[in-house]
Structures are given as C-alpha cells and as structure tokens.
Amino acid sequence: MDSELLRTLNVDNFEMRFADVANVELSQLHALSISVGWPHRAADWQHLLDIGKGFVALDEIGRVGASAMWFPHGPSFATFGMLITSPRLQARGAAKWLMQRIMADCGHDCIRLNSTREARRLYFSLGFKPKRTVYQCQGTAVTPAAPPPLEEGTVLRRLDPSDLDTLIALDAPAFGIDRRAHLLRLFGSSVCYGLYNGDVLRAYSMRRRFGKGFVVGPVIARNDEDAIRVTHPHVTAHIDGFLRLDTHFEAGPFASFIQQSGLAVFDTVTTMVKQEGASYGTGEDGDAVVYGMVSQSLG
Structure with a gap:
C-alpha cells in the first residue's frame, strides 16, 4: 500500500507533501491544534510525540496544514488520533491522504480511534465501524x-x-x-x-x-x-x-x-x-x- 500512496497532494494552487511528525517544530504542531480549538498544550503534544508516530502535511513554504498520528500498543494493536486539518484544508482531501499514510505505516488492521462528527464519514469510507459513544x-x-x-x-x-x-x-x-x-x-x-x-x-x-x-x-x-x-x-x-x-x-x-x-x-x-x-x-x-x-x- 505504501508504494501506491502519493507523496504530494495538490490542493487548489499549492502542493502539500508528507513529513514525519517527529521532524516538525513543536510550536508548529501546537499552532495547528490551536487553529481548530483543541485544548492541547505544547507539553501534551510532546507526550504524544514521545510515544507515537505520525505524519504532517506541509505546504511549499513549510507550514503545517494537517496532522495524523498512531500509537502502538504492542506489535499488533494501535490507536489513531490527532487527525487535524487546518480550516483552509478541510474537505480538500488532506485528512484522507494522511489517514491512508498512517494506516500503511501501521501495517495492520487492529486499530481503534475516536471520531468527531465531522470525521465520521471519512472513517466509514476507510472501513472503520462505530462501537460506542464517548462522553x-x-x-x-x-x-x-x-x-x-x-x-x-x-x-x-x-x-x-x-x-x-x-x-x-x-x-x-x-x-x-x-x-x-x-x-x-x-x-x-x-x-x-x-x-x-x-x-x-x-x-x-x-x-x-x-x-x-x-x-x-x-x-x-x-x-x-x-x-x-x-x-x-x-x-x-x-x-x-x-x-x-x-x-x-x-x-x-x-x-x-x-x-x-x-x-x-x-x-x-x-x-x-x-x-x-x-x-x-x-x-x-x-x-x-x-x-x-x-x-x-x-x-
């Protein structure tokens, strides 16, 4: 699957590319979550970076436009999270592009995630099934x-x-x-x-x-x-x-x-x-x- 994934994604008149989330400045990741109203502090991001893996979408001048991470729990189970797309990229394919990338990186299908209402259709399209509501x-x-x-x-x-x-x-x-x-x-x-x-x-x-x-x-x-x-x-x-x-x-x-x-x-x-x-x-x-x-x- 990895070999079939596009390394870049054209969005309107600019191009996005993959980058390993571990190689991105913490301040950029924090700014991304702030842009969509998520409460994560820089320290919360650091905790996730310490235990997880993932990718971001960068534009041509290096700005972070989207993120997605996965967290291994042993060799054959993972949780997914931190799927964030900046307002200018929402509904433009970046989220699905990143999800396909981390699914390929994860390498197995024993995966659990928690979906916002906005992302549920995307996860359905990728084969995820709803189980329970989180309050x-x-x-x-x-x-x-x-x-x-x-x-x-x-x-x-x-x-x-x-x-x-x-x-x-x-x-x-x-x-x-x-x-x-x-x-x-x-x-x-x-x-x-x-x-x-x-x-x-x-x-x-x-x-x-x-x-x-x-x-x-x-x-x-x-x-x-x-x-x-x-x-x-x-x-x-x-x-x-x-x-x-x-x-x-x-x-x-x-x-x-x-x-x-x-x-x-x-x-x-x-x-x-x-x-x-x-x-x-x-x-x-x-x-x-x-x-x-x-x-x-x-x-």
Whole structure:
C-alpha cells in the first residue's frame, strides 16, 4: 500500500507533501491544534510525540496544514488520533491522504480511534465501524458527593512503582491489550490511586495535567461503586479547578457522580474500530472495564 500512496497532494494552487511528525517544530504542531480549538498544550503534544508516530502535511513554504498520528500498543494493536486539518484544508482531501499514510505505516488492521462528527464519514469510507459513544465531561469541579463506604478489608491508597505490575494486569483485559509502555509513561506524570482488597487490586485511577487543567484517566474498575471510589480523591483535589474525564458511560451511578461533581457533558465522539479484535473489553467474565479514558487519541 505504501508504494501506491502519493507523496504530494495538490490542493487548489499549492502542493502539500508528507513529513514525519517527529521532524516538525513543536510550536508548529501546537499552532495547528490551536487553529481548530483543541485544548492541547505544547507539553501534551510532546507526550504524544514521545510515544507515537505520525505524519504532517506541509505546504511549499513549510507550514503545517494537517496532522495524523498512531500509537502502538504492542506489535499488533494501535490507536489513531490527532487527525487535524487546518480550516483552509478541510474537505480538500488532506485528512484522507494522511489517514491512508498512517494506516500503511501501521501495517495492520487492529486499530481503534475516536471520531468527531465531522470525521465520521471519512472513517466509514476507510472501513472503520462505530462501537460506542464517548462522553467528554468537563467543567469546574465542585465538592463531590461522598463515595460509597469502603467494604471491610479494602483500602484506598496512593499507588507507587511497586504496584505497576498489578495495575497493568488489571488494565489489560479492560483496554483490550497489555499497554505496559504507555502506562509506565503515564504513571511517571500522574497522581494514581488504587483500591485494594488484601493483595487484589480492584480498581485504579490516574490524574495528570492536560489542556485547560487536569484530566482524570484512565479509570479502570469492575463496577460503578469502585470507579467512584478511585475517582473521588481526584475531584476533591481540584475543587474550583478545571477537570475533565472522558467516559463511555452515559447513565448509572458513575456517570451521575461525574456530572454532579461539576463535569457536564461538553461534547461526544464515537469509538470506531477497523476490526472486532480492536474493541474494548466488555467485562463479561468479571474483568474490569474502562470507566475513564486516558485521552481520545490513546483510548
């Protein structure tokens, strides 16, 4: 497929060319996301560059007009994200051109992404199928309702590096694959809580700086009550501050807790997959599920 891809794309009276996203100035990438109203800081871009791959479209004088990235989670699974086209290039073929390029670079079809309404038709045309709605919840955090009381023998505490192997084992069936490298990177820049019953980790959560304030995610748990328990300290830590959490849960105790904590639904996107093997875990075998995503690019 790679050999068949056009190296340049003619748009109106100028020509766009591919460039590796790793070779582009961070300030240019930041300016691109600002141009479409995305909240990413330069530091958020840097995090994605550290763990992902991708391409940009450059015009004849080196301006970045569009971007697309992919993030490997092991050798045969990836999430796609950061598909951005500047206003002057929208609906002119640059997004599809870049998507075809990163699909060729990825080299397999076990792919998951989260699509805006505007991009959904493009992803349909490339063979992606819709699975679930993502509710982007954000706002100024208010004092949350008390979490469910801890059951006898359980403890909620800050996690440290000695918990990582247990955390990764809980996370893998929920996310759909072992994403060790990404969790290690996130752990180093996040505040993390875990709910233990003896030596068994029942739920965990992370919080880090992102965009306008802080984002809570991932949140991994087997039920709403445990998800609330591990999310509650993050809300409490940021009362009167901007907080965000992206979730597939529209209703139920966890969704109610999030919205009553000041994080109203701001927008929705759609989780889409190239093949069924890229879907999230369902929790049908008693495994944990994803209550809060890392981000829309990373899942």
